[in-house]
Every structure is written in structure tokens, then in C-alpha cells.
Amino acid sequence: MTDHLVDAGVPRDLHAFIAGLPKAELHVHHVGSASPRIVSALAARHPDSKVPTDPEALVDYFTFTDFAHFIDVYLSVVDLIRTPEDVRLLTYEVARDLARQQVRYAELTITPFSSTRRGIEAGAFMAAIEDARKAAEAEFGTVLRWCFDIPGEAGLESAEETVRLATDDRLRPEGLVSFGLGGPEIGVPRPQFKPYFDRAIAAGLHSVPHAGETTGPETVWDALTHLRAERIGHGTSSAQDPKLLAHLAEHRIPLEVCPTSNIATRAVRTIDEHPLKEFAKAGVAVTINSDDPPMFGTDLNNEYAVAARLLDLDERGLADLAKNAVDASFLDEPGKARIAAEIDTYTTDWLAP
Numbered sequence: 001m002t003d004h005l006v007d008a009g010v011p012r013d014l015h016a017f018i019a020g021l022p023k024a025e026l027h028v029h030h031v032g033s034a035s036p037r038i039v040s041a042l043a044a045r046h047p048d049s050k051v052p053t054d055p056e057a058l059v060d061y062f063t064f065t066d067f068a069h070f071i072d073v074y075l076s077v078v079d080l081i082r083t084p085e086d087v088r089l090l091t092y093e094v095a096r097d098l099a100r101q102q103v104r105y106a107e108l109t110i111t112p113f114s115s116t117r118r119g120i121e122a123g124a125f126m127a128a129i130e131d132a133r134k135a136a137e138a139e140f141g142t143v144l145r146w147c148f149d150i151p152g153e154a155g156l157e158s159a160e161e162t163v164r165l166a167t168d169d170r171l172r173p174e175g176l177v178s179f180g181l182g183g184p185e186i187g188v189p190r191p192q193f194k195p196y197f198d199r200a201i202a203a204g205l206h207s208v209p210h211a212g213e214t215t216g217p218e219t220v221w222d223a224l225t226h227l228r229a230e231r232i233g234h235g236t237s238s239a240q241d242p243k244l245l246a247h248l249a250e251h252r253i254p255l256e257v258c259p260t261s262n263i264a265t266r267a268v269r270t271i272d273e274h275p276l277k278e279f280a281k282a283g284v285a286v287t288i289n290s291d292d293p294p295m296f297g298t299d300l301n302n303e304y305a306v307a308a309r310l311l312d313l314d315e316r317g318l319a320d321l322a323k324n325a326v327d328a329s330f331l332d333e334p335g336k337a338r339i340a341a342e343i344d345t346y347t348t349d350w351l352a353p
């Protein structure tokens with residue numbers, strides 16, 4: 001893990017503005033958000049794990065040669081989550097870390113298949129995440145909702161289990177709002193998941209698959225055409241297809257942009273080559289996200305600082321980014337209005353002479 005936490009290209013007072021700015025995060029993974037402290041504590045409980053118990057050693061462990069390596073490391077952390085109490089602790093601590101960054105609302109991507117196949121009973125899993133969600137809202141004021149995603153490389157078996165857990169009224173958690181598709185894209189064509197997304201959408205869930213992260217714009221087109229995506233996870237390669245950019249802009253389909261993630265997984269070579277500026281120039285709605293922050297040596301505040309540098313944003317531009325995420329979220333309208341008003345008040349007060 002390379003420490004990206006302070007983007008030196010941004011003035012100190014802009015970092016201070018970002019730190020206090022109320023925010024919403026739409027693309028952040030449950031296990032991927034486990035802090036070094038949590039991962040180390042869980043690794044210490046399971047000596048058979050290859051995950052280091054020392055937070056410092058974890059820095060090197062979270063340094064990836066490519067996307068496939070990232071997935072291997074990610075799954076070694078998934079293997080540490082073995083009981084409902086592990087699930088609850090992780091979820092509550094992730095909410096604490098979000099609250100510390102003034103995140104008022106987050107849609108956390110969870111892969112229930114990966115936990116149920118490792119022996120955690122589905123009902124206990126759902127109870128654990130819901131208990132943590134309600135505790136976090138009461139104690140931190142941070143509103144959490146869930147996105148359940150299919151780990152695509154695990155195939156149609158995982159798709160069936162994920163959509164079953166997402167649509168069975170005896171299991172479906174109250175906080176569930178969306179349905180996604182994660183994992184490697186190479187060799188995992190999106191059209192095969194259409195039946196499962198159709199069932200999720202029919203059950204009232206929003207479609208938010210990853211696409212165009214490690215494959216070309218055709219994967220983004222597939223996510224739009226076959227999976228009826230309302231937002232796109234990453235969509236990085238959309239910049240290679242002007243017609244796709246125009247389509248995303250015309251139909252107001254937001255991209256969940258995770259700049260540092262794309263560098264850490266080698267999906268993009270350098271941060272200055274990231275296509276975020278092309279998206280903005282094409283009028284595409286972009287939201288800024290951290291994806292798997294501790295694994296990528298970043299957090300949401302740093303991602304806003306990176307965006308400020310790449311897009312040359314001032315405080316008002318950053319406030320607009322934050323409101324983009326609120327607008328693109330699946331929070332109810334009163335909740336959206338509340339957070340948007342808080343962003344405006346904070347920004348006005350900050351800029352007051």
C-alpha cells in the first residue's frame with residue numbers, strides 16, 4: 001500500500017475545507033474498507049492466515065502488481081471475516097471511519113456470497129450488518145445503505161445466491177438499495193448476468209455494476225444495455241469512446257470514479273493520466289469515491305483532494321462534487337435535501353469574509 005493520503009498538489013486550506021465538507025460516498029467496499037487496525041486484529045485471531053498481523057507489514061502486503069494480485073490479497077482479507085461478530089465489528093468500524101471524514105451517507109458494497117460460501121449463515125450475516133447500520137446511524141449520524149454485488153468471476157452460482165439473498169423477503173436487509181457486479185472483468189462478460197439483474201431490478205433494486213475498470217468501453221455499453229445500469233462503477237475506459245461519453249452525459253448516468261484505486265490496481269498508469277478531466281469536459285456526471293481505501297493507502301478526503309488537483313477546483317467546485325454524489329445516490333429525497341443544504345451552509349460559512 002503506497003501512502004497517497006496527502007495530495008501535495010493541493011493547498012493546505014483546501015485540505016482543511018475538504019476535511020469538514022459533508023460528503024456522500026457511493027462506491028466503497030465493505031471488506032475493502034477494513035482499517036489496518038481491524039485487519040491486524042482479525043489476522044491475529046487467525047494465525048493460519050497469510051495476512052500480516054503487524055499494521056506496518058500490511059503496508060507492503062497492500063502493494064499490488066496488477067488487478068489480479070489485488071483480488072488475491074482482497075480474498076485473503078475476506079477469509080478473515082469468519083463470524084457474524086467479525087461482520088458486525090467490521091461494519092461498525094467502517095462506519096466510524098466514514099463519520100470521521102464527515103460522510104453523512106454511504107452506499108457500502110457488500111459481497112454476501114463470499115461470506116455465506118465461507119460458512120457464515122445468511123440470516124446471521126444480515127442481522128450483523130443491519131445491527132451495525134442502525135448503531136452507526138444512532139451513534140455517528142452516518143446513514144448507511146447496502147449494495148449487494150455478484151463476484152462475477154465466481155460465476156452464475158454466485159449470481160444466483162446473490163440475487164436470492166437480495167430478493168428473498170425473509171433475508172433481504174432493510175438497508176439494501178442496489179445490486180452490483182464486482183471482481184475481475186477480463187473473461188467475465190456482463191450479458192450473462194442479465195437474468196439476475198432483471199430479478200433484482202424487478203424487486204426494486206438499482207443497478208450499479210462495475211464496468212470499464214480493467215476492460216474497454218464495450219463493457220460499459222454492455223452494463224448499460226444488458227444490466228440497465230443507473231450508475232457505472234469506475235467506467236474508466238469510457239474516455240476511449242466519444243459516443244459513450246455523449247450517451248452518459250445525455251442520459252445523466254453518473255460514473256463512480258475512484259482515482260487512486262485505478263492507480264493502485266494499475267488500471268491507470270499515473271494519476272495525471274486519469275481520464276477524470278475528460279469526463280468533466282464531456283459533461284458526464286462524476287462522483288468521487290475511495291473504493292477500498294486502506295488497501296489503496298487513501299481515504300475519501302484524499303480522493304477529493306486528488307479531484308481538486310486534476311480538475312483545478314476551488315471550494316465551490318468541491319461542494320458541487322459532493323452534491324453530485326448526493327444527487328446520484330439512492331437516498332430518499334428529504335435525506336438528499338438535508339445533506340445538500342448542509343453542504344451549502346458549510347461552504348457559505350467557510351467562504352464568508
Ligand SMILES: O=C(O)c1cccc(C(=O)CC[C@H]2O[C@@H](n3cnc4c(=O)[nH]cnc43)[C@H](O)[C@@H]2O)c1
Nearest residue numbers: 029032074111114149151153154182183184210292
Ligand atoms: O468469494 C469468493 O469465493 C470469490 C471467488 C472468485 C472470485 C471472487 C472475486 O472476484 C471477489 C472480488 C471482490 O472484490 C471486490 N472489489 C473491491 N474492489 C473492487 C474493484 O475495484 N473492482 C472490482 N471488484 C472489487 C468485489 O466487490 C468482490 O467482493 C470471489
Ligand SMILES: [Zn+2]
Nearest residue numbers: 027210233291
Ligand atoms: Zn469497486
